[in-house]
Amino acid sequence: MIENPHKILDELKPEKEFFIGIDSDGCVFDTMEIKQKECFCPQFIKHFGFQRVSKYARETWEFVNLYSKTRGVNRFNALIRAIDLLSEREEVKLRNAKIPDLTSVIDWVAKESKLGNPALIKYAGEVNDPIISKTLDWSIEVNKEIEGLVFDIPPFPFVNESLVKMKIKADLMVVSQTPVEALKREWEEHNISGFVKLIAGQEYGTKTEHLKYAAKGKYPDNKILMIGDAPGDLKAAKSNGVLFYPINPGHEDKSWKKFYDEALDKFFAGSYEGEYENNLISEFENYLPENPSWKVD
Numbered sequence: 001m002i003e004n005p006h007k008i009l010d011e012l013k014p015e016k017e018f019f020i021g022i023d024s025d026g027c028v029f030d031t032m033e034i035k036q037k038e039c040f041c042p043q044f045i046k047h048f049g050f051q052r053v054s055k056y057a058r059e060t061w062e063f064v065n066l067y068s069k070t071r072g073v074n075r076f077n078a079l080i081r082a083i084d085l086l087s088e089r090e091e092v093k094l095r096n097a098k099i100p101d102l103t104s105v106i107d108w109v110a111k112e113s114k115l116g117n118p119a120l121i122k123y124a125g126e127v128n129d130p131i132i133s134k135t136l137d138w139s140i141e142v143n144k145e146i147e148g149l150v151f152d153i154p155p156f157p158f159v160n161e162s163l164v165k166m167k168i169k170a171d172l173m174v175v176s177q178t179p180v181e182a183l184k185r186e187w188e189e190h191n192i193s194g195f196v197k198l199i200a201g202q203e204y205g206t207k208t209e210h211l212k213y214a215a216k217g218k219y220p221d222n223k224i225l226m227i228g229d230a231p232g233d234l235k236a237a238k239s240n241g242v243l244f245y246p247i248n249p250g251h252e253d254k255s256w257k258k259f260y261d262e263a264l265d266k267f268f269a270g271s272y273e274g275e276y277e278n279n280l281i282s283e284f285e286n287y288l289p290e291n292p293s294w295k296v297d
């Protein structure tokens with residue numbers, strides 16, 4: 001457990017003129033598909049008993065975590081959303097699949113801001129609730145699966161070059177909802193951990209909190225940038241009143257090339273904010289739908 005994560009973020013001192021927060025999964029590394037499809041989803045089906053509706057469970061899991069506005073959301077929020085959507089599906093009702101009652105998980109998510117295994121282990125020990133324990137088993141097994149499967153996936157093209165260029169004028173930090181141990185393993189494996197001042201994962205709180213404690217008020221708002229591939233990254237930036245650069249899902253190479261060739265220079269020159277940023281965000285927002293195609297409203 002990381003003691004006092006907000007204090008660690010709060011104590012980071014500006015050394016450069018600019019600050020850039022960088023998301024990891026799906027932004028720096030092409031790891032979203034393999035993690036969600038090969039690790040999270042099979043364990044979701046196994047632990048929550050969706051064997052008889054595995055096709056729909058998979059489709060729903062992938063929609064929530066990869067192909068909609070909730071892409072990149074914390075795993076426990078994703079679990080709640082996926083089971084909620086699944087419970088409404090006609091195919092699931094017709095097959096009499098049992099839908100677990102996640103009330104206790106919903107309650108925990110509502111009151112806990114560091115949504116990760118350390119906090120859940122502590123909570124599971126206090127409440128002795130079967131669904132909390134099941135959720136913890138699932139989450140622990142997912143981490144094991146990721147550790148065994150997800151390696152040898154280098155950063156997207158133009159990430160390394162961009163890190164070199166960013167670091168000249170900016171303090172860099174990883175802003176992620178992945179567990180810190182997985183982030184460290186991935187950033188160290190590819191020799192890029194030395195570029196960042198800190199690797200902040202889910203144990204440090206939400207992405208909004210990462211930016212708030214690490215950067216807000218220490219640099220001017222227009223000198224703070226968040227780079228990410230999901231609406232949650234955009235939200236973390238905008239709720240802090242700072243700038244956002246989108247890595248478009250499915251078009252990551254192009255987004256990083258543009259960042260390296262053009263957008264970073266604009267950010268450093270003070271001409272990123274306004275029309276240029278707005279156009280990038282509008283384009284980004286068109287990539288991911290809000291509601292699934294199977295839902296007829």
Ligand SMILES: [Mg+2]
Pocket residue numbers: 023024025026027072228229230
């Ligand atoms: Mg991401």
